[in-house]
Amino acid sequence: MTEHILAIDQGTTGTTVLIFDRETHIVGRAYAEFTQHYPRAGWVEHDGAEIWRVTLATAGRALSSAGLSARDLRAIGITNQRETVLAWNRHTGEPAHRAIVWQDRRTAGFCDDLRSRTGVTEMIRAKTGLVIDPYFSGTKLRWLLENVPGLRAGAEAGDILFGTIDSWLIWNLTGGAAHVTDPSNAARTQLYDIHRGVWDDELLSLMDVPARGLPEVRSSSAVLGHTTADGFLGAGGIPIAGVAGDQQAALFGQACHGPGLAKNTYGTGSFLLMHTGASTLRDPGPLLSTVAWRIGDQPLEYALEGAIFVTGAAVQWLRDGLGLIAAAAETEELARSIPQNDGVYFVPALTGLGAPHWDPYARGLIAGLTRGTGRAHLARAALEAMAYQTRDVTRAIEAQTGIALTELRADGGAVGNSFLMQFQADLLGVPVEVPRVSETTALGAAYLAGLATGMWQDREEIRATWKLARRFEPGMGTAERERLYTQWTRAVEKSRGWAA
Template sequence: MSILAIDAGTTGVTAVVVTAEGTIAARGYQEFAQHFPRAGWVEHAPEEIWQATIEATRAALAAYGGDDLRGIGITNQRETVVLWDRETLSSPRRAIVWQDRRTAEICHRMREEGHEERVAELTGLRLDPYFSGTKLSWLREHEPHTWALVESGRYAVGTVDSYLIARMTRGTWHVTDVSNACRTLLFDLTTGDWSDELCALFGVPRDALPDLVPNWGEIGVTDPRVFCGLELPIAGLAGDQQSALFGQTCFEVGESKCTYGTGSFILTNTGSELVRSDAGLLSTAAWRAPDGQITYALEGAIFVTGAAVQWLRDGLQIIGTAAETEAIAATVDDTEGVVFVPALTGLGAPHWDPHARGMIIGLTRGTTRAHIVRATLEAITFEVRDVLDTMGTVESIKVDGGASANDLLCQLQADQVGVPVERPQIVETTALGAAFLAGLGTGLWSSTDQLRETWQLERRFEPATDRARADAAHAQWIRAVERAKAWAE
C-alpha cells in the first residue's frame, strides 16, 4: 500500500509515491514559469501550476505502475495568493507569490498607523510583504473590478493548496489547514480560527476564505474526470515547511530542521505552547490533529537561498545546473574576500528588510566564477546561522531539500554553525511529510512513533573549521548585509 504525495513548490511540482516503509518508489517533476512583471514583483500563473501538477503526477504514476494507492497528501508553497472563479475554476489574474515585495508600502502605512503590535499578538507574524494579507489588501486597492467579484462571492481566495484541491475535486471543496492559514495575517493563533478583526483590518471578506480542516483525515475526494483518473481521498495537507518538519519526524519539543529550497526555513517544534520571539522569529502553527490539538513552532524564514543558485544559472548564466555548484566551488579554497548577499527579494529573518537588495562585494580582477559560486553557497550558510543564533543552543541540525544533497554546502554549514549537520536518506522530506500525514489519515501508519522508525541517517557532517575563522567570515558577512539594507527605499 502506498501514498501519492504532491509537493507544489515555488518553481515546480514534484509528485512522489511513498511506500508503507517510508521509501520513495517513484517520482515525477514538472517546472513552471516564474513571472516578474516589475522589479520586486513575482507571479505564477495558476493554470501553469495545475498543469505542472497533472504532468508530475502522470510521470510518478507511470514510473510506479501499481494500483494500490491509499490516498493523497498535498504540500505547497505558502503565503502565495490565488484567486479563482468558483464555477469555472479559471483564475482572473496570476497568483502573487510569497517572494513578491509590492506591498512594502502597505506594510509601512499599517505600521505607521500602529497596527503591527496587535497583528503580531494575534498572528505571531509581522507586517511584511511576505505574508498573504497585505497581498489581498493590494488587490482590493489596485484591482477593484476583480475584488468586487471576491466580495460578491463569485471568486474564491486561497493559497496554493486550496486552489489545487478545488481543481482536483472540480470545485467541491474549498479548504485549507492551520499551517497555511496561519501565514495569511488573517488567522488567530490562539483561537485556531480566522479572525473577524483581522479580516476587517485587511479588508478581506471572511466568506471568501477556505474552511479550516485538520492536517490529516479525509479532507476531500479527487474527481477522476479531471485528475489523472484517480478517485482517492485527499487525506493529508500542510504548508511546505511544516510538512518538512513532519517529514523529518520532529515530533518532540525542541526538535529542529532546516530545509534548503527556493528559500531556507528553520523550524523548531514548541509543542502545545505558543512561544513568542522578540528576535525576528515567527510563531506559527505546525499542524492540527483531528482532535483539534494544535502543535506550534518557531520559524526563521530566509527568502532566497536555492533561488540564488537558480539566479546564477538563469540570470548570470555562469552555471549550467545547480548540481555543478559543488564541483565549481571546490576548485577554490575560499572566496578571496567576495561576499554575496542574496537579498534578491529583500531580507527575511532575522533582519526583515523588504527594501534590501542583492549585492556582490569584494570583487577584484582576480575574481572568477568559482569565487562567486562559492560565495553563494557560503551566503546560504551565513543566512542559516543568522537564524540559529537567535534560537539559542542547538545540538544538531536535520537538513533536507534539494540543496542538502550538496556535500560542500552541508560541510560549510556545519563549519559555520559549529554543530553537526544530519542529512537523512530521503531529502525530499517536504513531500515525505505530506505522505506521512496522508498515511495517518488513511490508516497506513498508526502513529507518529511508527513514522519515526522510518527516518534513516544518510550522512553526518561534523564541524571541521576553527571557530575564530568561522566567526571572522560571519562578521564580514554581517558588514555586507548592513550595506545591502534599505537599498530600494
C-alpha cells in the same frame, strides 16, 4: 488496501510528485518546472492554471514511473509554497489574476502604512505570531481586491474564492467540491488567529478582505475531500488526507514531533523551524511563531521559524540570470576549485531580507570583487550565503529560546551538495544530519495523509522510519569561523535599506 501514497510537493519554481510505500521508499517520482513571471521589479507571479496543468501531468508521470495507476493509491498528501495567494471564479474555475508569490514585494508601501498605525504591529503580532511584511498573504490579497477590476464585487457576491496554493489544488482535485485549507497554511495569511484557530474579524477588516471567499480551515491530517474522475487522472474517490505548508511538512517529515527539535530546509529559500509544543513563545523576537500542524481532533501544535527568502534561488539566478553555470550541481565542483572565498561575499537579498532582519528594501550585493575574481568565487559565495543566513537564524533562535543547538537536521535539494553541508557544519560548530529521504517536504505530506488513513498508526511508528544517511561533523576552528561570519555581517549591513 494499497500501500502507496502520492505526495504533491508544489514548490516555488516547480512541482515534484513522489510516490511512497509503507517503508517510505520512493517508488515513483516526477518533476517539472513552471514559468516565473516578473512583471515589474520586485514583483513575482505564477499562473495558477499552469500550476494545475503541471501538477496533473507530473502526477501522471510519477505514477507511470512506479508502474501504478491512480486507482492504486491509498491517499494523496499535498504540501505547497506558502503565502502565495490566488483568486478564482467559483463557477468557471478560472483564475482572476496570476497568483502573487510569497517573494513578491509590491505591498511594501502598505506594510509601511500598517506599521505607522498605533497598536497595529502589536495586534498583528499577538494574533498571528507574524511581523508586518509583504511576505504574507493578507496584503497580497488586499492588492488583488483593490487592483483587479470587478474582483471585490465578485468576492462580496460570493462568486470569487481565495486561497493559498493548497486550496487551489484541492479545489481542482475535488472538482470544486472542497474549498479548504489547513492551519499551517492559514497561519501564514495574516488573517488567522493562531491561538483561537479561526479567521479573525479584526484582521479581515484591517486588510479589507471579505470572509465569504476564504476556505474552511480543517486539520492537517484528516480526510479533506475526495478526487473526482474528471479532477484526477480518471480516478475518483481517492482521499486527500494530508495538507501542510512546505516547511511544516518538512518539520513533520524530519520526525521533529516534540519541543526543541529543529530542521532546516534548503530550497528556493531556506526555513529553519523548531517545534515548540502546544504553545507559542511569549516573545519570538525577530522570528515567527506559527502553527506547525493539527493532527485529527488534537490541539494545534506550534513552531518557531526563521524564514530566509533566497538561498537556492540565488544559484538559480547564477544559472538563468547570469548564465555562469548550466546546472546547479556545477556549484560544488566550482566551490572546491578554490581553497578559500578570497573575501568574496554574496548577500542574496534579491527580494529583500527575511529573518532576522525583515528588511523589504534590502537588495542583493556582491562584495570583495578583484581582478582575480571568477565564476568559481561567485558560485562559492552563493553556497556560503546559504550557510551564513542559516547561522543568522540559529543565533536568533538560541537567543529567544535559551536552547543551544546541538545538531541540525537538513533537507531539501541542496543537501546533495557536500561542500555546502560541510561548510554549514563548520560555520555552526554542530553536526548537520541528512536523512535517507532528503525530500522530507513531500515525505511529511505523505506521513500526514498516511496517518489519517491508517497506513501508519501513530507518530512513534513514523519516527521509526526516519533513517540517517550522512552526518557532517564540524572541522573549522573557532577563530576562522568567527572571522568569516564577521565579514558576512559587514556585507549584510551594506545591503540594508538599499531600495528605501
